[in-house]
Amino acid sequence: MISCKKDENLKSKTTATTKINVNFQEKLPTKKSDSLTLFTVTLYQRNDLMDAFISVSDLYTDSLSIPADIIKNQKKMSFEKLRHFDLDDNYRKKMLNALQLTENDSVYIYNYDLNKLTTISINKLKSVAYLTPYASEGEDIYEYYYMLGFQLEAQKKWEDIFEKNNHTVASFGRENPFIENEMVPIHWKIIKPNDYTNKIFSNSKLIKGNIYEFRNNKLTYYLQDYKAEEAITRRQLMVVDHDKNIVFEKTYLNDGEGQEFTAISGLETEDGFNSQWTGSLFKNKPPIIFGFTSESFGCSSVAFMDKTSPEIYINCDNRH
Structure with missing residues (x-):
């Protein structure tokens, strides 16, 4: 299985686990009207097919989310049937209710690299369960081994599905939350330190390495490497305006x-x-920046460049 993930770079990544500790809950917290919940698009290989789907298992953790017969009769079923199945209407409705969604809502998938927005009504999507690829044939299967969500498509042309779903982020709801064509890839260049960069980057016991610069409109981005025993262990980002005031740092x-x-x-x-990417991605939200680290055991987040807005966590169902 491969996850097209906005890790911060949303680069393709395998996500699975052999054992998962889950605190089951029957009801999710009430969703605020102005909240923004984001998901990655995951790719899952099934023989000669590659499926694109969105897992909602980070949020939907009901212990009775799949038919009991699947677990009860697993020794009588082929491993292929255990790996993937559609949820029937009752389990689909249960999942939608827990996520506070209806059949009339849509999923909005935005590829910020290709500047392409895809909108699909939920009533046109299959509700599915995929077994984590870390589960081996013959071992006991439990409910929480399944990634639950919505299938977007299934096809044999792997290259097309990779390109379509890499550099994407998705959201469910009644309105499209994304701004189109305002994301910019960051192309760094190495510069020599100067009086200004020496001033804004604090003294540290670590050794300063390369310093990078990127300019976009009236903003200048500086990224400083810090080393310990020749290995880069820290990077500090400073974004300054045309008056050289620091508008964001991380x-x-x-x-x-x-x-x-x-x-x-x-x-x-x-x-x-x-x-690394920057620009405006969400309606009525400040500009963002992301793509500096990759998470092995969790999901990444998007940082707003206004110093006050909290980062948005991107649900990725990472099962490492």
Whole structure:
């Protein structure tokens, strides 16, 4: 299974687990009217087919989310049937109610690289269950081994489905939350330190490495590497306006296990792939920036460049 994930770079990634600890709940917290819930698009291989689907299992954790007969009769079923099945109307309705969605709502999928918005009514989507690929044939299967959600498509042309669903983010609801054609890939260049950059980047016991610069409209982005024993362990981002006032800053860490740095766009990436992005993505929200780290055991988030708005976590059903 491959997850087309907005990790911060939303790059393709495998997500699964052998054992998952889940706190089951019958009801989700009340969703605020102005809240924004985001999801990645996951790709799942089934023999010669590649499915694109959105897992909602990060939010929908009902212990009775799949038919009891699946678990009860698993030893009598083929592993292929266990790996994937459609949810019937009762279980579909239960999932929709828990997510506070209706058949009249839609899913909005925005590919910010291709600047393409896809809108699909929920009543046109299959409700599905996919078994985590880390489950082995012959072992006992439990309810929480399943990724539950909505199938977007299934096809044999893998290249097309990869391109279509990489660099995407999705949201369910009645209105499209995305702004189109205002996201910009960050293309860094290495610059020499100067009096100004030496001033804005604080002193540290770590050794300063490369410093990168990117300019977009009236903003200048600076990214400073910090090293410990030749390894880059910290990156500090500063965004300044035309008067050189700092409008946003953030520090990214490489802990060597759960989180690691993504490639520097324009310098370490190939084939036109961009890791870091900035610009306006959401209606009535400040500009954003993301793509500096990749999460191994969780999901990534999007940072708003206004110092006050909290980051938005992107549900990715990461089962590592």
